[in-house]
Amino acid sequence: MTVRQLSLPELTDACQALGIGKVGLWREPVQEYGVEAAARLVRDAGLAVTTLCRGGFLTATDPGERAKALADNRRAVDEAAALGTDTLVLVSGGLPAGDKDLRGARERVADALAELAPYAGDHGVRLAIEPLHPMFASDRCVVSTLAQALDLAERFPADRVGVAVDTYHVWWDDRAPEQVGRAGAAGRVHTFQLADWTTPLPEGVLNGRGRLGDGAVDLRRWRRLVEAAGYTGPIEVELFNEELWARDGREVLAETAARFLTHAGEEAPE
Amino acid sequence: MTVRQLSLPELTDACQALGIGKVGLWREPVQEYGVEAAARLVRDAGLAVTTLCRGGFLTATDPGERAKALADNRRAVDEAAALGTDTLVLVSGGLPAGDKDLRGARERVADALAELAPYAGDHGVRLAIEPLHPMFASDRCVVSTLAQALDLAERFPADRVGVAVDTYHVWWDDRAPEQVGRAGAAGRVHTFQLADWTTPLPEGVLNGRGRLGDGAVDLRRWRRLVEAAGYTGPIEVELFNEELWARDGREVLAETAARFLTHAGEEAPE
Structure with a gap:
């Protein structure tokens, strides 16, 4: 998503050129390119796919919408x-x-997970609940903290x-470090993503x-915290940023x- | 602030016309009008001032800036x-x-409170720490939750x-209800303000x-929750909203x- 201006073949080329061996993908470009073709493309480029983003949107109360969401999430598992x-x-x-009931919406998420988790497990896929910043609580994600996600x-x-x-999403939360520990101890950190927090926020945030x-x-x-909790997986950089999308994608990838x-490498620069 | 388009005399007139007996004021219009004149104006209109907004901005590391902030907060106490x-x-x-150290910034707030609280107490003024939504954590308020404010x-x-x-600021937080109880039990709910959460958020939020x-x-x-915690004080409505500010202020006040x-009265409508 950081370089969504690149087509999938451009992306795999750019990753190869920069020696980047792993990439996180989003469903839309994968579906557009064709799931099997995309899988072949990344495999032929020697790339591993870290995560697929994203399933979810499981809070509907309407039974028809709920069934549609569950079916879409099973497709997402298949794609992963x-x-x-x-x-x-x-x-x-x-x-x-x-609707004004955040707690009720979270319970519907739990109900949906109960249906999806076995299906995902049967396909060798883990579900990673991503808490989103509280500014998205009403319109995008009723799970706002790591504590809620772990619950x-x-x-x-x-x-x-x-x-x-x-x-x-979690940088502001003084409870997040202890929750990273809680997640790490249980082997529940399924991915770790980096983005920085800058202001002013744009319209729609x-x-x-x-x-x-x-x-x-x-x-x-944060990297040290997550790794101290036992995480040894890949670290993704996910930047939704209009300015970056307007630039040359290869340049943005190299810069990123x-x-x-510089900012999250194992060693702090001299 | 909900009707900042009204001058102080217009505001007191409109409150009288609507039978509103209490009003929360912001420092800027009060200073512009003159503190003593504003005090006389509201007193003559039979209005009580619920709170003065706002002091704070106590996170500077620079000693000069810090001294300036403390002096300004003492003035705010005098004005209140x-x-x-x-x-x-x-x-x-x-x-x-x-600076990337939220915890350090919060400690500087605590240090400043230690200097300001006795001064405020000597003037019969209580300080009310307002946690702001986490989307303001970097640029406006390092205190993001009721739990942090109470700490x-x-x-x-x-x-x-x-x-x-x-x-x-706190509607999204599943821990906020228990924190309202914690605050209420200790007599620390010093004011209660209402605003609703709508999206999309505007630029700058x-x-x-x-x-x-x-x-x-x-x-x-929320009203029931805060009152169940023992709060018996006034309820303020504080809307920062460009659309409301562009309208006739008396009409906005009446509508509010x-x-x-309708939405927060003691009895739910039939």
Whole structure:
């Protein structure tokens, strides 16, 4: 998503050129390219797929909408399995129109997970509940904190349901570090994503994620925290950012890789 | 602030016409009008001032800036005392430029409170720490939850430092209800403010607070919660909203009073 201006073949080329061996994919471009063709493309390029983003949107009260959402999530599991990734990221969904009951919506997410987790498990795919920043609580994701995500995940086996830790969404939360520990101890950190927090936020607040190092998040501290909790998986950089999308995608990818090393590399620069 | 298009005399007139007996004021229009003149104006109109907004912005690391902030907050206490309100609302302030240490910033707020609370107490003024929505954590308020605000407040006597509960900022937080109980039990709910949560958020996210009833917040439930915790003080409606500011202020005030009764009145409508 950081370089969504690149087609999938351009993306795999650019990753190869930069020595990037793993990539997180979103469903829309994969579906557009064709799931099997996309799987072949990344495999032939020697790339591993870290996660597929995203399933979820499981908060509907209407039975028809709910059934549609569950079917779509089963398709997402199929797509993840076809791409060879073991992790499908889930964004819970917001409140239905006119609904003011966050707790009830979270319970519907739990009910949906109970239907999806066995299906995912049968396909070798883990579900990663991603808490989104509280500014998305009404319209996108009723799960706002790692604690809430873990409360949901812990109703299921760790190899079926875990959490996605994205610095953009949890950096402000003083309870998040202890929750990373809770998740790590149970083997429930299913992916770790980096983005920085910059202001002012743009209209709609969706596409203003900061480039690594531009914002308020101590990214290296977060990396150490997540790794200290036992996480050894890939680290993704997911920037929804209109300015980055308007630039040359290969240049953005190279810059992002360099910023990763500077701001979140294992060693702090001299 | 809901009707900032009204001058202070227009505001007091409109309150009298609508039978509104109490009003929350902001410092800027009060200073512009003259503190003593404003105090006389509201007193002559038979109005009580619920709170003065706002002091705070206490996170500077630079000693000069810090001294300036403390002096300004002492002035804010003086202004509150002159207006006859017992409550000064504090917004903590954000991270200094380049700083990524939220916890350190919160400790500087605590240090500042230690200097300000005795001064406020000597003037019969209580400080109300207002947690702001986490989307303001970097640039406006490092105190994002009621739990954090209470952790700070509890270092001081309850009649000196408490919290402001604003539904706009805390509605998403599943821990907020228990924290309202914690605050209420200790007599630390120093004011209660209503605003609704609507999306999409505008650029900069400051001035998009929803009119009562337009958004995702169950306002009557929040009122019951705060009153069940022992709060018997006034309920303020604080809407930062460009659309409301562009309209006739008296009409907005009347509409807001009517919406208050519909969506947060003691009795649910038939």
